[in-house]
Amino acid sequence: MKMTDKSRIFKARFTIADLRQQRNHKEVFTTSLTKNETLDHFILKLLGYSFLSYDSSAQLNTDKNLPDVSIKAFDEHYTKWLSVDEPDLKRLLKVAKLVDEFIILTKAHSQWLDQARPQLSRLPNNHLIEIDSQFIDQIKQHLTRNLEWDITIDHHSVSISDQANYYYTKQFNWH
Template sequence: MNIADLFHRSHHQEVFTAALQKAETLEHFVLKLIGFCGLSYLDNVHWLGVREKHQPDVWLENAQGQVGVALYAGEHSLSELQKYRKQANKVVFLVSDADAWYAELAPHLIAVQGISIFSLSADFVSQLASVLSRSLHWDVIIDNGVISVSDKVDYYQSEIIKLH
């Protein structure tokens, strides 16, 4: 994947092996990929290969090897959000069209610091899920609250909405 994160003034290529987990949906996998792209401007980004309970999907390690930033793809319960927040300094949730989920959680998040929630268009996520292949040759551009992905054939775009 070629990633141009214009917000962080970073352009780089990422080459790695990723596989869909047994119980993982294509949409979750796409959110995880996009989350990885969003954090990959930093050198210490990690991708969860094998599903482990309460492990983030993507994370950044600090110099001591501890999780500094944890990214979780998809919607999670309030108790899970609170649990995840205790495991990292900053927790990021990447969701798709989760207005109802967020509306239910928002009143409870006032007391919780260090959590960010970003939303992408569900159409964008499902379009990317439908074009997943064994070898991803994506060009990803992140700029001014918009993410664009091209697979050399088609072009997909979504606004990145910061919910919290």
């Protein structure tokens, strides 16, 4: 059995005010940065989880063959499949045919997004969430192993406050 590098383990305590879903709730969980995962991917995955956690069956996944965040129906098919950062586009186009709702959370104005947008626009069941990279970079600079975040999600922005800082999106598009 392999020992886990403790510096890669995070304790999350999220208080989420989701104005899009008109829900307030708390999420407490332990998660880890996987071996080849970038901090950008990790932060986007946590944000994606906060966007879907209004549904108690939302699940963070670490297996690269699964969505980063998912919601399954009782019959085990995916009702929501969320992939973050710069997912494999060929794989996503196949998966999109098998799920009810397909969501991509990525940084706005990225080269990946510019290349993927034409193909994604042809999928009827997809949603694209774009967040400015400056928001992710600010969180990354102050990331600690204890993630005590107060997250507010509304139709035009996302903000996070922790014990020392306040971060907010300059760009947040959910289409």
